[in-house]
Amino acid sequence: xxxxxxxxxxxxxxxxxxxxxxxxxxxxxxxxxxxxxxxxxxxxxxxxxxxxxxxxxxxxxxxxxxxxxxxxxxxxxxxxxxxxxxxxxxxxxxxxxxxxxxxxxxxxxxxxxxxxxxxxxxxxxxxxxxxxxxxxxxxxxxxxxxxxxxxxxxxxxxxxxxxxxxxxxxxxxxxxxxxxxxxxxxxxxxxxxxxxxxxxxxxxxxxxxxxxxxxxxxxxxxxxxxxxxxxxxxxxxxxxxxxxxxxxxxxxxxxxxxxxxxxxxxxxxxxxxxxxxxxxxxxxxxxxxxxxxxxxxxxxxxxxxxxxxxxxxxxxxxxxxxxxxxxxxxxxxxx
Amino acid sequence: xxxxxxxxxxxxxxxxxxxxxxxxxxxxxxxxxxxxxxxxxxxxxxxxxxxxxxxxxxxxxxxxxxxxxxxxxxxxxxxxxxxxxxxxxxxxxxxxxxxxxxxxxxxxxxxxxxxxxxxxxxxxxxxxxxxxxxxxxxxxxxxxxxxxxxxxxxxxxxxxxxxxxxxxxxxxxxxxxxxxxxxxxxxxxxxxxxxxxxxxxxxxxxxxxxxxxxxxxxxxxxxxxxxxxxxxxxxxxxxxxxxxxxxxxxxxxxxxxxxxxxxxxxxxxxxxxxxxxxxxxxxxxxxxxxxxxxxxxxxxxxxxxxxxxxxxxxxxxxxxxxxxxxxxxxxxxxx
Numbered sequence: 001x002x003x004x005x006x007x008x009x010x011x012x013x014x015x016x017x018x019x020x021x022x023x024x025x026x027x028x029x030x031x032x033x034x035x036x037x038x039x040x041x042x043x044x045x046x047x048x049x050x051x052x053x054x055x056x057x058x059x060x061x062x063x064x065x066x067x068x069x070x071x072x073x074x075x076x077x078x079x080x081x082x083x084x085x086x087x088x089x090x091x092x093x094x095x096x097x098x099x100x101x102x103x104x105x106x107x108x109x110x111x112x113x114x115x116x117x118x119x120x121x122x123x124x125x126x127x128x129x130x131x132x133x134x135x136x137x138x139x140x141x142x143x144x145x146x147x148x149x150x151x152x153x154x155x156x157x158x159x160x161x162x163x164x165x166x167x168x169x170x171x172x173x174x175x176x177x178x179x180x181x182x183x184x185x186x187x188x189x190x191x192x193x194x195x196x197x198x199x200x201x202x203x204x205x206x207x208x209x210x211x212x213x214x215x216x217x218x219x220x221x222x223x224x225x226x227x228x229x230x231x232x233x234x235x236x237x238x239x240x241x242x243x244x245x246x247x248x249x250x251x252x253x254x255x256x257x258x259x260x261x262x263x264x265x266x267x268x269x270x271x272x273x274x275x276x277x278x279x280x281x282x283x284x285x286x287x288x289x290x291x292x293x294x295x296x297x298x299x300x301x302x303x304x305x306x307x308x309x310x311x312x313x314x315x316x317x318x319x320x321x322x323x324x325x326x327x328x329x330x331x332x333x334x335x
Numbered sequence: 336x337x338x339x340x341x342x343x344x345x346x347x348x349x350x351x352x353x354x355x356x357x358x359x360x361x362x363x364x365x366x367x368x369x370x371x372x373x374x375x376x377x378x379x380x381x382x383x384x385x386x387x388x389x390x391x392x393x394x395x396x397x398x399x400x401x402x403x404x405x406x407x408x409x410x411x412x413x414x415x416x417x418x419x420x421x422x423x424x425x426x427x428x429x430x431x432x433x434x435x436x437x438x439x440x441x442x443x444x445x446x447x448x449x450x451x452x453x454x455x456x457x458x459x460x461x462x463x464x465x466x467x468x469x470x471x472x473x474x475x476x477x478x479x480x481x482x483x484x485x486x487x488x489x490x491x492x493x494x495x496x497x498x499x500x501x502x503x504x505x506x507x508x509x510x511x512x513x514x515x516x517x518x519x520x521x522x523x524x525x526x527x528x529x530x531x532x533x534x535x536x537x538x539x540x541x542x543x544x545x546x547x548x549x550x551x552x553x554x555x556x557x558x559x560x561x562x563x564x565x566x567x568x569x570x571x572x573x574x575x576x577x578x579x580x581x582x583x584x585x586x587x588x589x590x591x592x593x594x595x596x597x598x599x600x601x602x603x604x605x606x607x608x609x610x611x612x613x614x615x616x617x618x619x620x621x622x623x624x625x626x627x628x629x630x631x632x633x634x635x636x637x638x639x640x641x642x643x644x645x646x647x648x649x650x651x652x653x654x655x656x657x658x659x660x661x662x663x664x665x666x667x668x669x670x
Contacts, residue, residue: 084419122456126452
């Protein structure tokens with residue numbers, strides 16, 4: 001089937017807030033006065049970012065979700081997306097499912113798909129997402145100040161365990177993890193829920209924010225590094241306070257140190273988490289707890305920003321700093 | 336080497352007109368008041384859009400050039416780019432060359448690289464480019480009117496012959512094409528020059544514009560199809576008037592009909608052309624010729640828009656409509 005017909009058939013929808021959508025050399029959009037544009041791009045490659053055989057509907061969802069998570073971390077309203085999709089061959093049923101997953105999430109967030117490119121090659125998607133944020137209001141990574149609380153939405157540790165299980169490196173059921181916890185970890189991996197509304201609610205409350213898609217410790221490290229350009233600071237995390245995904249909690253509570261160690265790595269260094277970590281002054285605690293209740297999204301105070309020091313320290317149950325692996329690295333030999 | 340270090344080392348440059356560049360969850364840009372944003376995305380995949388072994392510098396150039404050509408066709412000023420790059424393995428010399436090719440062209444057009452994603456996988460790039468165009472001024476595809484002249488910048492036919500030669504399907508030197516014409520065809524394939532300044536000069540002059548990257552006849556077909564939504568029209572091209580690349584001209588002038596036929600297909604249906612085709616009222620001829628002289632870019636009147644009819648007809652030297660292959664199609668079995 002012809003490339004143009006493919007695009008027209010599955011990816012053309014009436015745009016909601018776009019001057020000129022798919023079908024010309026460029027799309028045309030008109031950001032509102034007083035708004036800046038937040039722009040982010042993420043690529044998902046088969047056998048690197050997702051397993052061969054992942055359902056197309058989940059891939060369509062995830063291609064958008066991972067970018068929505070970046071906008072959420074800036075406190076921007078999602079608006080426009082372009083999608084570059086590379087396919088080994090035309091499979092219309094697959095494309096229909098992919099488009100369904102993509103547009104279900106796009107509709108939820110009023111995102112217009114304004115353009116793209118369909119090419120032949122190894123399966124991969126690159127989605128570029130644009131959103132609007134009032135001038136000066138974006139939640140950047142560099143605003144953390146000593147004394148700030150560190151907060152985390154949702155929970156962590158589930159997706160990394162699901163990835164390891166799909167690689168055949170472990171079996172969660174053999175670790176006595178309950179079947180609904182296992183299913184939840186895999187669902188969080190395949191169909192993550194970006195915290196868009198939470199990011200928007202943090203205007204005027206959070207001082208710095210990031211999504212922890214490369215692993216909690218590593219991403220908090222980015223906040224500390226960029227905030228330290230203004231005044232040196234570090235992050236201290238209380239492991240006991242961390243909201244563990246049920247699968248990670250069960251593994252951590254296991255009788256073997258090895259299994260507990262895997263859980264710790266999943267929690268602190270596991271990628272594919274689309275939760276927000278942010279810092280805020282301690283007088284914002286009540287407001288943050290109210291936001292969490294209003295949105296029905298758990299949010300947990302996990303540590304604090306310290307004056308001076310470097311990097312991220314995670315304090316264990318014994319009051320000593322913990323050791324753990326580094327964040328997900330696409331070029332590391334073990335990833 | 337670590338993904339973040341890679342990005343920092345080769346792709347971080349001080350932005351010229353960006354609020355917040357590489358290094359946060361999103362980049363932040365601030366379009367000027369009264370401006371719309373033109374957005375385009377193109378993907379280049381190894382062994383599909385470029386040959387294995389193409390120099391990295393040329394790939395860096397081309398990843399941006401093909402998108403600049405789309406902005407040129409809208410009459411938009413290039414501003415901001417994101418780059419998603421997928422690499423089988425880290426090769427620093429390759430990355431340095433790629434970045435050099437990319438930034439040489441980016442600097443020429445004052446384009447800021449504001450973000451991106453570096454992932455592991457089969458070699459491919461997706462570049463999303465954003466530019467500014469005054470509200471209502473964009474050169475769309477749907478404005479052609481019966482009686483308009485059809486114009487074409489530069490020449491056509493060279494890149495398609497260069498592609499065929501690299502596939503080993505033909506030998507231009509055996510066709511007595513001069514060596515400088517052969518070199519020029521290959522250079523136009525690897526290092527195309529997008530017609531950005533020409534597109535900008537066409538504000539108030541062109542009624543419809545497109546870049547002919549999918550083949551002259553097919554892309555003119557898009558102008559006719561979209562313009563016909565307003566009032567039915569068709570395009571009539573005079574083959575004798577077409578500006579043939581020197582390699583195509585030599586092949587067309589060959590003594591064998593087969594070679595001449597290949598040249599005709601290259602001229603009318605060859606992809607990888609980054610020239611602009613546009614329509615304009617006949618009272619703009621002097622102005623267009625002046626633009627061509629000012630910019631030192633040839634521009635040729637190749638036909639006209641007719642009232643009614645459908646599609647694109649190319650009139651041959653015998654006064655009869657010509658037959659030729661269709662445009663480049665990524666999913667066709669022969670591409």
